[in-house]
Amino acid sequence: MPHLVLYTFGVLKAPLADPAPLTREFHDGAYAIYQKISQHHGYLAHAQAAEGDQGSHFDLDWGTWGEFAVPTWYGKGRTAETTALAATLSLWTGLRPAFDAIYTGLHREALNRRYDWFERTGHPPYAFWWVSDGVIPTWQDGVSRLEHLDEHGSAPRAFAFQHPFAPDGTPMRIKDVAPRSDRVH
Template identity: 45%
Template sequence: MPRVAFTTFAILKRPYGDPVVQGFDDLTPPTFAQAEGSPGFVARAKESPDQSHLTNFSRDWGEWGRFEVPRFYTGGRTDDTDSRASTLSLWTDLESVFAFVYSGTHRTALAQRHAWFLKPEWPTYAVWWVGDDEIPTWADACARLEHLHEHGPTPSAFTLRTAFAADGTPVRVRGLAESRSTGA
């Protein structure tokens, strides 16, 4: 059965460690814990253990591939200059992704994004379907974000508001209509 790949990408106003973005950095561990405990969560890209001395760009991400960023990122690649925030995960269905994104700690972080991130001129996330035995790579995530930026939502890369089923047909994500009435 196909699974949902979900990637996020944003550029911080300042590099990690700066007080301007510390609130975001502080929410990262509990947000990852929320994702991992969410219904429908399958896995997320994590670096191999004992690599805290390496930058994200140098760490071993195993099956998730070499760490990459979309062309929208022109910032630094060292611990002192890294200002990008990106994630890559697998889910069982679109509704599970939606429920995670718009609830709990992630929703709290999402509501504060304007304080921490540059105003994007690119998609901040992309969704696409993968086979049940496929692990998306960071290169796949970059390609999907760039595709979404260039072509808008298509079955190859889409948003939760303009989504597609695994067979490529347009689909409405359950929960989206309710969230529109509550402002999510």
Template identity: 30%
Template sequence: MSAAYELAQVNIGRMRAPLDSPVMKDFMDGLAEVNAAADAHEGFVWRLADGEGEGATAFRFWGDEWLIVNMSVWEDPETFRAYVYGAVHRPYLQRRREWFEHLKEAITALWWVPAGERPTVQDAEKRLTMLREKGPTADAFTMKALFPKPEA
């Protein structure tokens, strides 16, 4: 039996330099490995990807050419957390300040979507805006302030 809801997530980053610059080289060189690890991870359902299979490279957020976006859907917060802090992704997470500016506003939002629904970049923009304006709610929340799945 499949779950009635799945966990959608968005995270954004303001690049310190263009994607093809030396500053971003290690990030870009590791993207395929990080995405492959997500794709193979228990609980992974879907991720936003451009025509070449690399998420975060072809999509801009809020019309800003320096903001890139990563979106994915997971079965639950536990499997998502295990991936984020797992052996492949964690080293890149620890180096994020080399590639991305520190933003004071929220850069990650989570929300529940009906199983099989795939969020759009516009959906993610709306959810992150809600989180920034209202704080964690059932409509947009964080790993530190999780909200339970809606009742089926």
């Protein structure tokens, strides 16, 4: 059974190490959001650094998720003091569970405040694609798919909620994924 991969990437207005209240608020809220999402129906796994690893995203051991990578448009720091990004890489059973996890609860509340924390880059903040059961995507896969979505728009190789594709590559309709009141525009 195929699994859905979700890669997210955002450029923060300030480095994660910044002690400002707004940065701390984002950083501290992320843990609760990850906890809630990891309990969501349809969630399978997400990239996590090896236990006890400390440093910037770029220095951590991500195991089978591969070496940490970022899109070409990321031009901020790469050290623990200067890194200004938020990125996730996760596996799901399908689009519906991913949609429900992203657009409800704590994560929905955070999305409503995204422009408090993130720069408006003009690039897509996430990309989806399907993998065969047992495949663990890498950070480089995520970057490649996000850049493809940015350059070519939604396609079976990389897509957004607005124009989703089924595992066999056929287009889906957003109404098959999202309830009417929560449709992405």
